[in-house]
Amino acid sequence: MTALSHGADWDTSLLERYDAAIGEIAAEYTLDTYPNQIEIITSEQMLDAYATTGLPIGYPHWSFGKEFIRNEQAYRRGAQGLAYEIVINSNPCIAYLMEENTITTQALVIAHACYGHNSFFKGNHLFRQWTTPEAILDYLVFARHFVMECEDRHGEAAVEEILDACHALMPHGVDRYRRPPPLTLKAEEARLKDRQAYQERQFNDLWRTLPDKATTPAKRKGTFPPDPQENILYFVEKFSPKLEPWQRELVRIVRKLAQYFYPQGQTKVMNEGWAVFWHYTILNRLHEKGLVDDGFMLEFLKSHTNVMHQPGFDTQAFGGMNPYTLGFSIFADLKRICERPDDEDREWFPDVAGTDWRKTLDFAMRNYKDESFIGQYLSPRLIRELRLFALADHADEDELVVDSIHNEAGYRRLRKLLAEQHAQETRVPDVQIVRYDRDGDRSLELRHMGYRDRPLADAAGEVVKHLYRLWGFPVRLETWKDGTRVGRAVECPA
Template identity: 35%
Template sequence: MNDYTLRELEAWGDRIEELVRSAGLECYEQFFEICDYEDMLCYEAYAGMPSHYPHWSFGKMYERQRTFYQYNLVGLPYEMVINSDPCLAYLMRDNTLALQVLTMAHVYGHNDFFKNNRLFKEYTRAELTVELFKNHADRVRGYMADPSIGPDRVERILDAAHALRYQLQRFGKREQKHDREQLTKESEQDIPDRLKNDLLTFLAERGKLTEWERNLVYIVRDETFYFLPQLETKIMNEGWASFWHYKLLNRLALPQSLHWEFLQRHNLVVRPHANRINPYFLGFNIFTYLEETYGLDYIFQVRTQERDQSFLRRYLTRELCEKLCLFSYTVRGNDIVVKEVGDEEGWKTVRDDLVKGVGLGSIPCVVPLAVERDQLVLEHVFEGWELDITYARETLKYVVDLWGGRVSLKTQLSGKAKRLICSEDKVVSLIDDI
């Protein structure tokens, strides 16, 4: 350990847990694991899961983070916590006692958010999380070990599914898997209503895939649904955890030396970042404002009901925009045009630009439109932001892998209707869409 013993850390943990209960936070049972920096790098690469299926992208992430860390280009997270019941969190062995205490309090904030926010209730079953990921890992390794399949064929499907993992039902109830008999009944429809906003599930059901390939796509899809609430509530989740670690530690009667370090660490966590939004900073300040304005009971309701987009649209006021010095900008040719909060139109533009860029709003939405003589026609749901054509070309090739035939994509470029067409041999062309 560092400058403290495990027994001391457990004693502080017990005191924090007592404060958590008295504050009204409702949490899963909480487990902490102490790990060194190598372990933390592994957990970071594999999303914190004790077991996860193998894929080259996870190893790439590990090597990238390890290299950056060794050259002091990035730090490591003070903690990592996963949405499971019981809730699992990892603490860095090299953390000081003050940082461990702050981190444990921060983890309980995440824990409460996981258990109570409606998106986590809708999309995940925390009690099955660890077993779900373990079963997926066992199945993928089984396919890789099968002499008739092998790792190369498995990775080909996983690569394609990873590239398309966020092209699924974004709002409302998640689509459940249908058996083959139900699918046969829908075979005369090009795109069933239930799949018109769910490209990944459509490809899993209608693509020219073997059963094991179909299962791999469903594995990626199911794990994406697990991570989706975290993507959609990043600002709220980190803001809620920061709000509670600050409140709990101020109630903890820390010795002066620990309290001083706690304040330093807290200010580092919730400080603004240059050229980008720090979710800890923004979420913490909004929750603090809401408590001061409406009271503690009100923010518990906000924590339960909102996602980042609705949270910002409803509660990022002009007063907060001015206080936090927020602005937005656009690039016009060689110029950067900055929009400041100054007037009524200005702050709403700043707020709305921020809303559009959080969660899935930052990821283009592509939906299945029709099947024309075995060609799958996709449509980019245009919301003012053009596709990166280089990226779109490569992504279409992955759609071909799952569809098993020619694919085209309708979009807009410079105000004109365009269509990207990808042949079965993965030659991509861009034409006017007449």
């Protein structure tokens, strides 16, 4: 076959031909995707998209402005290039292509985003369970209109105060174990109307004329809530004694967005690794079929290796583990284990060695998140290649200790530690609501369940203040360890 194009230039019809060729290969590999909506944008529009975490529609808030300024500044100084693409977990799956890209980069992006990420969004269990890609765009439109309407009615400052407070609690506005009901624009609007109608029905001026009751109602028994609540924003939305209905709705909007982003944070390594694996596989296949020339491949390999670069811990460029490298390496290694296993692989991965790699990779993509994925599939060979080692930092020791390195004794331990490093509880402290004094002073008590003696950062004081703003009555945060309180409680008002 003859190549689709030569040189770097492109137009929309060429993009369409590339997309068709790539789609064909993706179908060969049985990648299951949502339909694609590919949008060509300028670098300025890309900066805009950055500011709202990639979402095409956002409500107005200063923090997005801050994010925009930060990115713009870094981009202008050349400290940071722009990502080649942004892809949105929606159905149809929206991917942004920047106009400055060459055709090679565009092809890479189409393979990476429109087939790699897209199939991950559609297949991975976390996304299937926690997000509703059909409804997200509608919901964003609803959220934007609602926020702006609130600003008109109640003033920007009042809305901003609530949103600031909600943003501070965003990581704690997520249901981790129960799938929330799916969102639809109509249902949301209907629910909102109900809420307003209920309120209107409840209003009766006569109540004002009744004398105060002499006796207070009997105290309800037991603590409330009966079980600790991890979804703080949900609890606020449902039970805050002070919030107006529109304020509750704002809390709900932030909570829904937090929930939407929840799977992304837990599958960064897998998601990126999967996308890189597929752009690598698909573009190589394009070359095999003779659809692209050698110049194309050289340019592609150059950007691919740039993305894959993992600087060592002791170099200037080091910025942590590169999720692209780690994810891609594991998927590529898994493919190798399926196709050409050696004795070590047979010992470590008896279920996987020698199986059909497409099925194995598909299974891995669908059923894991970063933590379990690394825990399951990081092979000794990869540990050696990346020359991984673990440093232990114990509070009671003056020096750091090298815990384990890439040797026989260290493989399992390294794999476990790296998996833990990607677990939710090592990144977000476990803070839960344990008591709401409904019949007393309406105060709220939170408990931080200590994790390996790691204290909360000082910002906790600010977060508690924000929560107090939402709650309206005293808020108290304690740290507990093994059933006893440790350290000082954070309180607002202090």
